[in-house]
Amino acid sequence: MIKVTAPKSDGLRITAYHIDALLTGLKELIKPSRLTIHYPLEKRWTNDRFRGFIINDIEKCISCFQCAWACPVNAIWMYRAPNGKFYPGIRYEQCILCHFCVDACPVGSLQGTTIHDVAFPDLESTVYLPEDMAKPPNVVDEAKYIVKYEVENGNLIMRRIPRGSK
Amino acid sequence: MYLVQIPLVEPIIKFLLGVPVIGPIVEFLMWEPVFAVWFLPGLVGLFVVLIYTIWWERKAAGRVQWRYGPLQISRRTGGIIQPVSDLIRYMLQEIILPDEVDMPYFLHVPVLAFFVALTPLLFLPAGPHLIAIYTPYNILIVVVLLSIFNLAMVAMGWASNDKWAFIGTVREALVYVSYEVSFMASVISMLILYATADPFRAVSSQSMLPGALMNPAAFLLAIITTAMATDRYPFEIVTNESDVVAGPFTEYGGLMFGLTMTVTYEKGYIMSLLISLLFLGGWSGPYIWVLGDLSPAFWLGFRVFLLMMFFSFLRAVYPNYRLDQVLKIGWKTLLALSVVSLIISMAWRVL
Numbered sequence: 006m007i008k009v010t011a012p013k014s015d016g017l018r019i020t021a022y023h024i025d026a027l028l029t030g031l032k033e034l035i036k037p038s039r040l041t042i043h044y045p046l047e048k049r050w051t052n053d054r055f056r057g058f059i060i061n062d063i064e065k066c067i068s069c070f071q072c073a074w075a076c077p078v079n080a081i082w083m084y085r086a087p088n089g090k091f092y093p094g095i096r097y098e099q100c101i102l103c104h105f106c107v108d109a110c111p112v113g114s115l116q117g118t119t120i121h122d123v124a125f126p127d128l129e130s131t132v133y134l135p136e137d138m139a140k141p142p143n144v145v146d147e148a149k150y151i152v153k154y155e156v157e158n159g160n161l162i163m164r165r166i167p168r169g170s171k
Numbered sequence: 172m173y174l175v176q177i178p179l180v181e182p183i184i185k186f187l188l189g190v191p192v193i194g195p196i197v198e199f200l201m202w203e204p205v206f207a208v209w210f211l212p213g214l215v216g217l218f219v220v221l222i223y224t225i226w227w228e229r230k231a232a233g234r235v236q237w238r239y240g241p242l243q244i245s246r247r248t249g250g251i252i253q254p255v256s257d258l259i260r261y262m263l264q265e266i267i268l269p270d271e272v273d274m275p276y277f278l279h280v281p282v283l284a285f286f287v288a289l290t291p292l293l294f295l296p297a298g299p300h301l302i303a304i305y306t307p308y309n310i311l312i313v314v315v316l317l318s319i320f321n322l323a324m325v326a327m328g329w330a331s332n333d334k335w336a337f338i339g340t341v342r343e344a345l346v347y348v349s350y351e352v353s354f355m356a357s358v359i360s361m362l363i364l365y366a367t368a369d370p371f372r373a374v375s376s377q378s379m380l381p382g383a384l385m386n387p388a389a390f391l392l393a394i395i396t397t398a399m400a401t402d403r404y405p406f407e408i409v410t411n412e413s414d415v416v417a418g419p420f421t422e423y424g425g426l427m428f429g430l431t432m433t434v435t436y437e438k439g440y441i442m443s444l445l446i447s448l449l450f451l452g453g454w455s456g457p458y459i460w461v462l463g464d465l466s467p468a469f470w471l472g473f474r475v476f477l478l479m480m481f482f483s484f485l486r487a488v489y490p491n492y493r494l495d496q497v498l499k500i501g502w503k504t505l506l507a508l509s510v511v512s513l514i515i516s517m518a519w520r521v522l
Contacts, residue, residue, distance in 0.1 A: 030235050030488035039237035 040154070040163050047165065048122075048148040056104045057121040059095060061138035065114035066092055072106035072115055081106060084135050092135035098128065120144055174201045175300060176463045204303040211468045212297040212444060217289075220472075220479060221436050225254040228483035235487035257429075264425035269333075272422060276330035281423065281430040284323030288434055291316045291441045296370050298454050298467030307369045313445060314358050317400075320438045321347045324409070327431065328419030339418025342494055343409045349501025350399040356509030357392035360516040361449045364389075374453030381452040385519060388512035390450045392505060397446060399497070401439040403482045405489035406497055410435075439482060440475070447474035 042049065051057075068090040073081040080099035083091040093106070093115070107115045118141045125131050150165045177184070187197045199205055207213055226241065230249065233240025241250035268274065294309040294316070296302035306312065321343060328340025362368050364386055365376045373382075383390040399406040410418035417423075420431040447453065451474045454467030462469055492500070 026488050030484065033235040034231055034484070034487070037234045037237060039234070041238055
């Protein structure tokens with residue numbers, strides 16, 4: 006059995022700790038090293054191949070079911086179209102945006118986009134039918150800056166880039 | 172009948188004094204005791220300090236903890252009117268009255284506490300010509316009147332008839348007895364040092380050296396006990412959110428909660444005034460001609476703001492002590508320190 010004893014109180018050491026804590030607080034107060042971003046007005050920079058929402062080109066789709074087979078969470082349902090073929094529709098309530106379906110598509114009809122911040126008003130609107138898959142979701146984007154995190158001399162720093170310039 | 176002289180607004184006051192009906196009202200408001208109650212150090216001063224301190228507390232904690240703090244309301248000024256919008260929200264919220272509470276006490280105590288807690292301000296000067304009631308024993312009276320806060324808090328917790336409120340009330344009583352002796356000792360050692368309980372003579376005795384340098388032990392004691400008394404971190408025991416939801420204020424909502432929250436800040440304001448008068452040289456500073464009688468109040472207000480900002484800043488830096496640790500600090504360390512501060516003061520008198 007390990008007996009826990011209170012550490013010996015050493016007045017000088019404790020005073021040093023108090024002063025250290027106050028100085029650290031003061032340093033952060035004057036020059037905070039915060040990494041928070043104002044989300045709707047600023048956005049994080051995303052890679053060109055960031056895995057976001059998925060669109061489908063019905064012209065190319067050969068109705069092979071490979072995407073539904075590949076989906077690990079069964080988010081893709083195949084819907085029967087009037088022409089007798091089956092086309093995929095994604096239930097974004099389940100989708101984990103892994104893009105296995107994009108990889109599995111033999112003709113490149115499923116395409117990934119980088120859009121990843123979409124809010125749904127209700128549960129029903131998370132169900133995307135084949136006709137909804139044609140174009141990316143309509144997102145209101147009011148971000149003026151793109152925020153990029155970079156490592157410089159071992160410190161994580163954030164850099165704000167205005168929207169227009171790359 | 173002494174009217175407060177402010178050269179900056181002198182022409183406006185002169186003009187208003189000549190107007191038939193408004194003249195006597197303006198004269199009454201500019202009369203020294205009434206001015207002290209309504210403006211400085213009274214209600215208007217309290218309101219300004221309150222709004223600024225609450226904003227600063229959230230903002231400073233946000234900056235230190237790598238957040239932003241209030242920003243959405245009036246974004247250009249950094250959200251400084253957030254407390255005003257919170258006040259409006261409190262006023263419009265429904266006041267919920269639980270069945271179990273002792274209704275008369277539950278409703279009346281916060282309102283009474285809000286006004287009765289302001290009585291120490293009658294006895295505190297904000298400058299040579301800004302005082303409501305002058306007696307040679309003003310500082311002692313203030314120290315005694317300060318204990319009304321604790322009575323009100325115990326009454327609120329008792330009337331709430333709720334588990335958290337009860338625990339918070341007991342904690343309040345325990346913390347109160349542990350800091351009160353030391354706080355009294357620190358004030359009394361300064362009174363021994365100045366050989367007076369008159370705030371004007373206390374300030375004039377500090378013309379050479381501020382009281383904080385004359386008796387550092389008493390100053391440290393006053394700072395720590397004020398942090399304990401006004402529920403600041405690291406001594407936030409009574410209203411600690413993670414232990415007891417809001418302590419004695421748990422059952423309150425809407426405007427009543429606004430009042431109870433303000434009472435704590437009122438206490439902080441009054442104790443900061445007292446510390447600035449006793450330890451930081453009061454209103455000493457270069458005379459500003461434009462402000463006239465408000466010039467001392469300006470320098471005193473500067474010190475009070477700094478103190479309130481310091482106490483709020485503690486929230487950003489410290490974690491919290493446990494109740495038993497606070498009691499240990501109160502009855503062991505602070506009591507020993509208060510004896511030391513009394514000895515230092517007596518040594519100054521003897522020398």
